[in-house]
Amino acid sequence: xxxxxxxxxxxxxxxxxxxxxxxxxxxxxxxxxxxxxxxxxxxxxxxxxxxxxxxxxxxxxxxxxxxxxxxxxxxxxxxxxxxxxxxxxxxxxxxxxxxxxxxxxxxxxxxxxxxxxxxxxxxxxxxxxxxxxxxxxxxxxxxxxxxxxxxxxxxxxxxxxxxxxxxxxxxxxxxxxxxxxxxxxxxxxxxxxxxxxxxxxxxxxxxxxxxxxxxxxxxxxxxxxxxxxxxxxxxxxxxxxxxxxxxxxxxxxxxxxxxxxxxxxxxxxxxxxxxxxxxxxxxxxxxxxxxxxxxxxxxxxxxxxxxxxxxxxxxxxxxxxxxxxxxxxxxxxxxxxxxx
Amino acid sequence: xxxxxxxxxxxxxxxxxxxxxxxxxxxxxxxxxxxxxxxxxxxxxxxxxxxxxxxxxxxxxxxxxxxxxxxxxxxxxxxxxxxxxxxxxxxxxxxxxxxxxxxxxxxxxxxxxxxxxxxxxxxxxxxxxxxxxxxxxxxxxxxxxxxxxxxxxxxxxxxxxxxxxxxxxxxxxxxxxxxxxxxxxxxxxxxxxxxxxxxxxxxxxxxxxxxxxxxxxxxxxxxxxxxxxxxxxxxxxxxxxxxxxxxxxxxxxxxxxxxxxxxxxxxxxxxxxxxxxxxxxxxxxxxxxxxxxxxxxxxxxxxxxxxxxxxxxxxxxxxxxxxxxxxxxxxxxxxxxxxx
DNA sequence: TTGAAAGCGCTAACAT
DNA sequence: ATGTTAGCGCTTTCAA
Numbered sequence: 001x002x003x004x005x006x007x008x009x010x011x012x013x014x015x016x017x018x019x020x021x022x023x024x025x026x027x028x029x030x031x032x033x034x035x036x037x038x039x040x041x042x043x044x045x046x047x048x049x050x051x052x053x054x055x056x057x058x059x060x061x062x063x064x065x066x067x068x069x070x071x072x073x074x075x076x077x078x079x080x081x082x083x084x085x086x087x088x089x090x091x092x093x094x095x096x097x098x099x100x101x102x103x104x105x106x107x108x109x110x111x112x113x114x115x116x117x118x119x120x121x122x123x124x125x126x127x128x129x130x131x132x133x134x135x136x137x138x139x140x141x142x143x144x145x146x147x148x149x150x151x152x153x154x155x156x157x158x159x160x161x162x163x164x165x166x167x168x169x170x171x172x173x174x175x176x177x178x179x180x181x182x183x184x185x186x187x188x189x190x191x192x193x194x195x196x197x198x199x200x201x202x203x204x205x206x207x208x209x210x211x212x213x214x215x216x217x218x219x220x221x222x223x224x225x226x227x228x229x230x231x232x233x234x235x236x237x238x239x240x241x242x243x244x245x246x247x248x249x250x251x252x253x254x255x256x257x258x259x260x261x262x263x264x265x266x267x268x269x270x271x272x273x274x275x276x277x278x279x280x281x282x283x284x285x286x287x288x289x290x291x292x293x294x295x296x297x298x299x300x301x302x303x304x305x306x307x308x309x310x311x312x313x314x315x316x317x318x319x320x321x322x323x324x325x326x327x328x329x330x331x332x333x334x335x336x337x338x339x340x
Numbered sequence: 341x342x343x344x345x346x347x348x349x350x351x352x353x354x355x356x357x358x359x360x361x362x363x364x365x366x367x368x369x370x371x372x373x374x375x376x377x378x379x380x381x382x383x384x385x386x387x388x389x390x391x392x393x394x395x396x397x398x399x400x401x402x403x404x405x406x407x408x409x410x411x412x413x414x415x416x417x418x419x420x421x422x423x424x425x426x427x428x429x430x431x432x433x434x435x436x437x438x439x440x441x442x443x444x445x446x447x448x449x450x451x452x453x454x455x456x457x458x459x460x461x462x463x464x465x466x467x468x469x470x471x472x473x474x475x476x477x478x479x480x481x482x483x484x485x486x487x488x489x490x491x492x493x494x495x496x497x498x499x500x501x502x503x504x505x506x507x508x509x510x511x512x513x514x515x516x517x518x519x520x521x522x523x524x525x526x527x528x529x530x531x532x533x534x535x536x537x538x539x540x541x542x543x544x545x546x547x548x549x550x551x552x553x554x555x556x557x558x559x560x561x562x563x564x565x566x567x568x569x570x571x572x573x574x575x576x577x578x579x580x581x582x583x584x585x586x587x588x589x590x591x592x593x594x595x596x597x598x599x600x601x602x603x604x605x606x607x608x609x610x611x612x613x614x615x616x617x618x619x620x621x622x623x624x625x626x627x628x629x630x631x632x633x634x635x636x637x638x639x640x641x642x643x644x645x646x647x648x649x650x651x652x653x654x655x656x657x658x659x660x661x662x663x664x665x666x667x668x669x670x671x672x673x674x675x676x677x678x679x680x
Numbered sequence: 681t682t683g684a685a686a687g688c689g690c691t692a693a694c695a696t
Numbered sequence: 697a698t699g700t701t702a703g704c705g706c707t708t709t710c711a712a
Contacts (some may be wrong), residue, residue: 015682016705020707020708028681030681047432050391051705052704052706053705054390054706055689057708058688060707092390178678178679182635183522295522296522331679334675338517338518338552339511339671344690354699355700361698370698392691394690395704397691400692
């Protein structure tokens with residue numbers, strides 16, 4: 001038997017308006033009535049009906065803010081596709097998306113972008129941001145005010161929020177390690193080209209990678225670990241440096257962006273027998289796979305991340321899920337030439 | 341500017357009731373008015389509002405029929421999970437799912453199951469059935485009557501229908517071949533254990549497999565191809581037979597069910613150095629991967645198949661998509677121990 | 681502090 | 697053959 005606002009009102013002996021006020025914490029109701037209705041709702045298992053909600057609040061769109069450090073980073077194209085997919089799908093249920101793209105990881109840029117989204121009337125946020133205290137506080141403060149925040153693609157450790165939607169970087173690293181162990185035909189002399197030693201995801205990809213190779217007792221050795229700050233140009237330079245310093249390197253593990261730059265470096269040393277492994281299915285990595293320079297790529301379903309972040313935001317705003325839910329972890333997908 | 345039944349009625353100079361009759365081909369409207377409204381709807385880009393529809397037809401649930409040959413086949417557990425996921429998600433939009441599970445691939449059993457679903461008042465069907473003329477006709481006949489049929493997991497070639505939702509078996513086979521080529525450390529002597537030479541998907545998995553190995557000029561040889569009719573017991577017998585006949589076999593390619601049986605056969609010949617590769621993430625294959633008997637598994641996202649089949653059925657019933665749409669092809673997913 | 685009522689878009693029953 | 701109306705569940709505005 002379905003529970004509606006009407007039946008709740010009847011059960012509590014009040015009007016529908018009062019029930020609605022209580023359900024949305026809109027105040028102006030006697031405390032004991034609030035309590036009565038709240039417990040009654042829980043007891044009877046009231047779940048709001050999306051259709052009714054959508055129809056009633058038709059001219060008050062449900063605004064969802066999305067902030068991504070996507071400028072100049074083609075990886076986020078997939079995430080944005082997913083965001084728009086969700087927007088289109090839920091458009092007739094009253095959803096509107098405000099997308100805020102920023103460049104890089106400057107603290108104030110991120111804080112300002114968030115404030116701007118709030119100012120524009122967003123009722124929930126999906127953000128990909130820095131793993132630092134200022135953001136941790138910002139997010140936790142919003143959570144304390146019952147404002148849903150979804151961390152998208154990049155987690156902020158120990159921030160209070162609705163949930164994280166993204167990949168498991170440790171598993172991704174381990175999968176790279178596992179694949180490498182499986183396809184290695186001689187002892188591995190690995191050069192790690194990482195984005196930045198400050199970025200959590202990159203470090204976790206390294207940790208997972210090593211621990212899987214260790215677990216499998218693979219014959220490998222990390223020759224060096226260099227940073228390229230997600231820049232192709234820097235990547236080419238540091239890779240060439242490392243290759244020339246160490247004749248033995250036969251495999252390059254690229255944890256972040258800059259893949260194209262690493263590919264260029266490999267091409268610049270045609271006599272060496274070197275292959276790379278990398279993450280994420282963007283245009284340049286695809287090309288490098290086809291050329292045989294990259295052996296395989298480990299991907300994280302960016303579209304699903306964007307889609308589900310927005311979907312969860314919508315569900316949170318319409319009270320269909322509690323204030324905290326389990327993280328949504330996308331699959332770790334291996335792509336080789338045949339299934340790219 | 342949104343187009344509603346109301347605004348359509350206004351534009352056409354008729355009442356909302358008439359518009360509704362036309363939109364649902366319910367008859368009883370003068371032909372010229374029908375035409376006028378239909379063209380007007382297209383011109384103005386009318387798209388029905390799900391919320392309104394859901395609310396109005398609340399006591400006339402949208403019944404979707406699902407038929408699966410899932411009895412005794414654990415692969416379909418995932419598909420069913422996805423079906424239920426969609427059902428739960430769209431429950432408040434008025435969706436009801438009638439699931440009909442059958443055993444095996446008997447023609448009449450399938451035809452009867454379909455008729456039963458129709459009799460129960462289903463407004464769309466998602467079915468996994470035989471690739472034969474009787475079914476081709478059944479499906480095409482329904483399509484001619486504007487009845488949406490979604491082919492789920494198993495395609496029926498050249499049947500007129502809304503779309504196919506499932507995996508690309510050729511790509512799946514090619515992916516197996518590509519992985520094998522990548523991880524092979526010595527010339528491959530392959531035994532193929534297929535479900536049945538009558539099943540399209542199994543044959544495509546073999547074709548894709550061979551052509552990718554050829555394309556890569558891998559050093560391989562198909563020693564033999566045997567059928568196990570998706571039965572573990574038969575699989576053990578035919579595998580043991582083949583292994584004992586051909587001392588050189590070092591790799592077994594399993595195209596369908598019966599994986600557990602193949603695993604048992606490998607375990608029964610501990611002195612031989614043999615590994616298997618297989619499809620789909622079910623309990624038994626997972627265990628065999630952990631034991632190192634299966635090197636990797638190629639999967640097809642069964643949950644997404646079930647989910648999207650039901651979702652598309654819902655969209656078709658509510659006129660949100662045309663009578664024929666592009667197939668929904670799930671990703672070809674490689675699973676190794678690290679990401680299983 | 682609370683109640684009553686209108687209306688969102690759509691469908692189906694009823695009326696003409 | 698076509699028009700009219702009630703009502704689905706919810707939010708919001710106005711009235712008390």
